[in-house]
Amino acid sequence: MGLIAGNGRFPLLVLEEALKRDICVVVAAIREEASPEIENFASQDTVSLHWLGLGQLGKLIRLFKKAGVEKVVMAGQVKHVQIFSRKGSDSSKRRVILPDLKMTRLFMSLPQKNTQSLIGGVMGVLEKEGLQFIDSTVLLQPLLAQPGVLTQREPDSEELKDMEYGRAVAREIARLDLGQTVVVKDQAVVALEAMEGTDETIRRASRLVEGGRLTVIKLSRPDQDMRFDVPVVGLDTLQVLKECTVSALSIDAGQTLILDRESFIQEADRHSITVVAEAVERL
Numbered sequence: 001m002g003l004i005a006g007n008g009r010f011p012l013l014v015l016e017e018a019l020k021r022d023i024c025v026v027v028a029a030i031r032e033e034a035s036p037e038i039e040n041f042a043s044q045d046t047v048s049l050h051w052l053g054l055g056q057l058g059k060l061i062r063l064f065k066k067a068g069v070e071k072v073v074m075a076g077q078v079k080h081v082q083i084f085s086r087k088g089s090d091s092s093k094r095r096v097i098l099p100d101l102k103m104t105r106l107f108m109s110l111p112q113k114n115t116q117s118l119i120g121g122v123m124g125v126l127e128k129e130g131l132q133f134i135d136s137t138v139l140l141q142p143l144l145a146q147p148g149v150l151t152q153r154e155p156d157s158e159e160l161k162d163m164e165y166g167r168a169v170a171r172e173i174a175r176l177d178l179g180q181t182v183v184v185k186d187q188a189v190v191a192l193e194a195m196e197g198t199d200e201t202i203r204r205a206s207r208l209v210e211g212g213r214l215t216v217i218k219l220s221r222p223d224q225d226m227r228f229d230v231p232v233v234g235l236d237t238l239q240v241l242k243e244c245t246v247s248a249l250s251i252d253a254g255q256t257l258i259l260d261r262e263s264f265i266q267e268a269d270r271h272s273i274t275v276v277a278e279a280v281e282r283l
Contacts, residue, residue, distance in 0.1 A: 070132060106125055
């Protein structure tokens with residue numbers, strides 16, 4: 001199996017599960033995004049780790065084909081803003097992101113440069129090379145949120161109103177592929193996610209209301225492709241919620257991964273943050 005590893009713990013958990021099942025994995029770790037922790041897996045007999053730059057699409061194809069990879073999982077976010085940045089996220093390395101010829105041709109051929117078009121375009125190129133993308137959660141099904149209130153505290157009446165209002169707004173911006181997160185207070189939108197990502201959206205909202213109580217809604221797209229860009233929350237998300245006085249989080253059941261699930265719920269309970277997973281109908 002091939003693994004394209006972006007940021008966060010998602011790809012690390014995929015690797016842990018693959019090791020348990022004795023699955024051989026060829027890892028293409030994106031230099032500008034993947035955690036250095038992924039190096040801990042390099043000593044495993046069933047893991048072959050390779051670092052690639054964000055624009056090295058041709059090298060990625062050659063790597064997977066030479067290794068005999070047939071199925072590919074894409075795990076971990078690649079920040080949209082990285083595509084438009086000349087530098088990698090680690091400024092100390094001063095790496096310039098220079099796309100190779102294959103990536104340049106793909107980028108120039110896309111009528112739109114939103115997340116779905118970019119990642120979908122990369123997947124299309126790899127699939128033409130005989131590589132099959134599979135559901136990125138295939139090894140992590142137990143971590144998908146189940147419907148209902150996941151925490152001890154249920155949302156109060158004001159939080160429920162904010163969730164209902166915010167979910168309608170979030171569903172619309174997700175449909176337009178603008179982002180997947182909306183921050184609401186008193187049934188008014190405080191912040192919408194764009195290229196900056198969920199955490200920065202929440203921080204911006206907190207600055208705007210000067211520390212007032214907030215509700216966060218993070219949803220999947222109406223036609224969510226579970227092969228990439230699956231919504232993920234975890235302890236890092238929870239830390240931001242605590243810092244920004246967020247009292248309620250609404251996510252999609254069955255389409256959102258909760259990383260370190262048990263610790264996530266325990267920590268949310270400790271800080272009286274209510275987490276609700278709403279059942280949604282997949283298209």
